[in-house]
Amino acid sequence: MTSHGRFPPESRTDSDLTTSRTHAGATPDQPAGARTPPEGPATPGRRGGATPRRDPADRGHVPPRDPDLYATTNHFRERLRQPGRYVSLPTVRETITEGQLRWNTTDGWRFALVREGVRFVVVVGDETTSPVVVTGWTEVADWTDATESERWPRADVEAIQLRTDLSDNRDRQIPALIRPREVPRPVTVGDHRVTSEAGAGFVECVDCECRFRSKASLCSRQCR
Numbered sequence: 001m002t003s004h005g006r007f008p009p010e011s012r013t014d015s016d017l018t019t020s021r022t023h024a025g026a027t028p029d030q031p032a033g034a035r036t037p038p039e040g041p042a043t044p045g046r047r048g049g050a051t052p053r054r055d056p057a058d059r060g061h062v063p064p065r066d067p068d069l070y071a072t073t074n075h076f077r078e079r080l081r082q083p084g085r086y087v088s089l090p091t092v093r094e095t096i097t098e099g100q101l102r103w104n105t106t107d108g109w110r111f112a113l114v115r116e117g118v119r120f121v122v123v124v125g126d127e128t129t130s131p132v133v134v135t136g137w138t139e140v141a142d143w144t145d146a147t148e149s150e151r152w153p154r155a156d157v158e159a160i161q162l163r164t165d166l167s168d169n170r171d172r173q174i175p176a177l178i179r180p181r182e183v184p185r186p187v188t189v190g191d192h193r194v195t196s197e198a199g200a201g202f203v204e205c206v207d208c209e210c211r212f213r214s215k216a217s218l219c220s221r222q223c224r
């Protein structure tokens with residue numbers, strides 16, 4: 001069965017999570033075609049695909065603002081560990097507490113909070129009795145603000161933008177969007193840890209040394 005997990009007040013590591021609740025399917029955490037964060041091969045379907053719209057009747061209750069009430073999914077905890085995602089428990093807490101809350105016809109309820117040019121997005125399940133954090137990611141909300149901020153080193157902003165471009169164009173090869181990106185520290189996409197050199201129209205995995213130009217190809221090929 002499920003158990004309530006809690007966000008510890010100030011913690012950054014996955015081991016601080018107290019729940020091992022799985023996402024049992026009351027809220028599909030990766031609806032096909034949804035605007036979702038970069039995901040692995042087990043979660044196909046993103047923006048641009050067929051998009052089953054969520055019925056407003058699915059909305060249920062408005063999600064609470066108290067992060068302590070939320071459990072987390074395994075899916076989400078895996079994402080917390082991924083380099084390049086820039087989602088931490090403290091930022092998730094802050095986003096739930098202070099972010100804008102919107103109903104989205106693909107993901108359901110989302111909290112979103114912009115800090116120094118970067119938007120944190122947290123998707124929550126609105127299960128009536130046990131709210132759950134389904135997933136979270138970052139996006140560049142304002143390139144100038146982000147790159148000029150003290151909080152976000154340029155390489156991090158580049159990495160966030162790279163992930164977004166790959167995810168927003170999942171099934172397309174996007175050398176023109178990859179080419180400007182300089183991402184020296186590997187970020188996890190699918191099964192791979194990729195970097196990108198400015199001027200190169202591909203990302204390259206530091207483990208298997210394969211080169212990719214699309215999220216779809218990253219997610220369809222296993223790393224060594």
Ligand SMILES: [Zn+2]
Pocket residue numbers: 191192193205206207208209210222223224
């Ligand atoms: Zn690889």
